[in-house]
Amino acid sequence: QVQLVESGGGVVQPGRSLRLSCAASGFTFSNYGMHWVRQAPGKGLEWVAVISYDGSNKYYVDSVKGRFTISRDNSNNTLYLQMNTLRAEDTAVYYCAKDFKQLVIRAVFDLWGQGTLVTVSS
Amino acid sequence: QSVLTQPPSVSAAPGQKVTISCSGSSSNIANNYVSWYQQFPGTAPKLLIYENDKRPSGIPDRFSGSKSGTSATLGITGLQTGDEADYYCGTWDSSLRAGVFGGGTKLTVL
Numbered sequence: 001q002v003q004l005v006e007s008g009g010g011v012v013q014p015g016r017s018l019r020l021s022c023a024a025s026g027f028t029f030s031n032y033g034m035h036w037v038r039q040a041p042g043k044g045l046e047w048v049a050v051i052s053y054d055g056s057n058k059y060y061v062d063s064v065k066g067r068f069t070i071s072r073d074n075s076n077n078t079l080y081l082q083m084n085t086l087r088a089e090d091t092a093v094y095y096c097a098k099d100f101k102q103l104v105i106r107a108v109f110d111l112w113g114q115g116t117l118v119t120v121s122s
Numbered sequence: 123q124s125v126l127t128q129p130p131s132v133s134a135a136p137g138q139k140v141t142i143s144c145s146g147s148s149s150n151i152a153n154n155y156v157s158w159y160q161q162f163p164g165t166a167p168k169l170l171i172y173e174n175d176k177r178p179s180g181i182p183d184r185f186s187g188s189k190s191g192t193s194a195t196l197g198i199t200g201l202q203t204g205d206e207a208d209y210y211c212g213t214w215d216s217s218l219r220a221g222v223f224g225g226g227t228k229l230t231v232l
Contacts, residue, residue: 035221037167044124045159045167045210047221059219095166107214107221108157110178112166 002026002111004096009116012086022079022096022113030054030074033099035109036081038092038118048094049081053103063089086120093117125150126211128224135232138201142227144194144211150222154214156194158187161208161226170209171196203231 008020022034036048049060049070058070069082079096093115100110127145134140144156156174159167169178171187174194186197194211211224 037221044208044226045161045212045223047212047223050221061220062218100169100172105214106155107212108155108169108172109159109167109212110169110172112168115166 004098004111004113006094006096006113006116009094009118011119011121013122014087014120016086017082017084018086018118020081020083020094020096020116020118022081024077024079024098027098027111028102029072029077031102033105034070034072034079035097035099035107036070036079037095037097037109037112038090039095039115040089040092043092046092047107050099050105050107051079052105057105059105083118086118088120091118091120124225125215125218125222126213126224128209128211128227130225131228131230133230133232134201136201136203139197139199140201140229141198142196142209142211142229144196144224146192146194146213146222148192149217150192150213150215151189151194152192153216156187156189156211156213158185158194158196159210159212161210167210198229201231205229206231 035050051070097109098111100108158171161167174189175187
C-alpha cells in the first residue's frame with residue numbers, strides 16, 4: 001500500500017526540540033525527493049523543507065533555516081525533520097509529502113501523509 | 123503574505139463553472155510548473171493538477187488547469203456540493219530555492 005505515515009508530534013515548550021518521522025511504503029522511497037509542508041491552525045499551506053532523493057540537496061523556508069534539519073534514511077524508508085529552538089509560530093500540522101517525479105525536485109506533491117500536530121506552548 | 127496570490131473565496135451555483143486565479147512572478151510561475159491541490163477540512167491536501175494542466179489518474183475532467191506568463195488558473199465545471207473545499211496553487215521558486223503556495227481559496231457551492 002502506497003502511503004506516508006508521520007509520527008513524533010506533540011506539545012513542546014518554546015525553545016525545546018522535537019523530531020518528526022515519516023515512514024514511507026509502497027514505492028521506491030530512494031528515488032524521490034521528499035518534503036515537509038505545514039499548516040498552522042486555520043491557516044494555509046506553508047512549504048517547510050525538501051531533501052533530494054539521495055540526501056545531497058536540502059532546501060528550507062527562511063523562517064526555519066538554522067533551526068530545522070531535514071534528513072532521510074533510504075535503507076529504512078524514513079524521512080525526518082529535526083526541529084530545534086521551537087517557537088509558538090511553529091505550531092502547525094506537519095505533513096510529509098512525496099515529490100511526483102523521480103530523481104529531481106519539482107515541488108509537486110502527489111502523496112501526502114495524514115499529518116502530525118506540533119503545538120509549541122508553555 | 124504568501125508568495126503566490128489567490129482570491130480568498132469564490133462561489134457559484136451547482137452545475138456552474140468557477141475559476142480560481144493564482145498570480146506569481148518570473149521566479150516562480152513564469153519559469154516553473156504549477157500544481158493545484160484540493161483540501162477538505164481536517165484532511166491532507168490532494169493533488170488535482172500538475173505541470174500546469176495535467177490531471178492525475180482519478181481526477182475528473184471537470185477540473186482543468188492553465189498557465190500564462192506569471193499567472194495560472196484552475197477551472198472547475200459542473201460544480202457539485204462535494205467540490206466545496208479549499209484550493210491551493212503551488213510551484214517552485216527558483217530565486218528563493220523554495221516551494222511556494224498561494225494563500226488558498228475557499229470554494230462555496232451555493
